[in-house]
Amino acid sequence: MANVEAKARKILIAVDEGEESLYALSWALSNVISENSKDTIILLYAKPPRVVYSSLDGTGYMFSSDIIASMEKYGHDVADCVMEKAKRLCKDLHDVKVETKVENGDARDVICEVAEKLGVDILVMGTHGYGLIKRAFLGSVSNHCAQKVKCPVLIVKRPKSVA
Amino acid sequence: MANVEAKARKILIAVDEGEESLYALSWALSNVISENSKDTIILLYAKPPRVVYSSLDGTGYMFSSDIIASMEKYGHDVADCVMEKAKRLCKDLHDVKVETKVENGDARDVICEVAEKLGVDILVMGTHGYGLIKRAFLGSVSNHCAQKVKCPVLIVKRPKSVA
Numbered sequence: 449m450a451n452v453e454a455k456a457r458k459i460l461i462a463v464d465e466g467e468e469s470l471y472a473l474s475w476a477l478s479n480v481i482s483e484n485s486k487d488t489i490i491l492l493y494a495k496p497p498r499v500v501y502s503s504l505d506g507t508g509y510m511f512s513s514d515i516i517a518s519m520e521k522y523g524h525d526v527a528d529c530v531m532e533k534a535k536r537l538c539k540d541l542h543d544v545k546v547e548t549k550v551e552n553g554d555a556r557d558v559i560c561e562v563a564e565k566l567g568v569d570i571l572v573m574g575t576h577g578y579g580l581i582k583r584a585f586l587g588s589v590s591n592h593c594a595q596k597v598k599c600p601v602l603i604v605k606r607p608k609s610v611a
Numbered sequence: 612m613a614n615v616e617a618k619a620r621k622i623l624i625a626v627d628e629g630e631e632s633l634y635a636l637s638w639a640l641s642n643v644i645s646e647n648s649k650d651t652i653i654l655l656y657a658k659p660p661r662v663v664y665s666s667l668d669g670t671g672y673m674f675s676s677d678i679i680a681s682m683e684k685y686g687h688d689v690a691d692c693v694m695e696k697a698k699r700l701c702k703d704l705h706d707v708k709v710e711t712k713v714e715n716g717d718a719r720d721v722i723c724e725v726a727e728k729l730g731v732d733i734l735v736m737g738t739h740g741y742g743l744i745k746r747a748f749l750g751s752v753s754n755h756c757a758q759k760v761k762c763p764v765l766i767v768k769r770p771k772s773v774a
Contacts, residue, residue: 472763480643591757594757600638601766602763603764
């Protein structure tokens, strides 16, 4: 790339449990990130806040603390699993630093806040971002972030043929 | 970039009369496009359809054909001027092919249609896309395209400090 060799960029990549975000990561690795650059990749996973679990229950019945604890545990396991998969995709990078970040909160807020706070050079994301629970909002996370963050945003969709 | 040397990509870059789209082009040249790659850049300008000029007149008075002709001429001149500026930014590319395309129509439709028809690998755009006339719809073109096109979309905003 023309002027990039000298400049170390911070590249924020939002990952979630959907295959689409890992596809977005792979695409960015092949198309935007030079394996010999001094870039830093920050893999970000937003863990849904507890209120999402509670709101799953439409009966008005409150979950017992045991159930909440095991859901929290499940949330941790999912985060670990997603990060492991994502890091595996990055294993062939030489000089590129790979960092991971798990934050609690609504993906839309978390992604925008981290992008802002770290002053990243580019945000990469799939069109999902909420995982399975909020598929009804398909695409709304990337739309929201594309409007709100100040840095360039790369939105990568998984082609149908790969699905 | 990892696997890019061998693969020639088609990169569609939507340009308009706003400085922001030229900033998006520059950013893509520095960050996504290798100057020695076999990539093809397609610079696309969407010329607003005639109905946009007519609707400028809120009095119900129809423009005379002279005025419409000179507005058409103005439209051509703007297209030429934008393309010249854009091509100048691309002048240092060695093996990269640069093509230009001017299409009549609503930017949202034109960009999506061309992306689809040419089967491009990535669409690059600023957050504008309508030029001055439709600033009220600021951002809507990129949102629309990001939702509709199947390829990865890179949305580049012009940082405030450059403005």
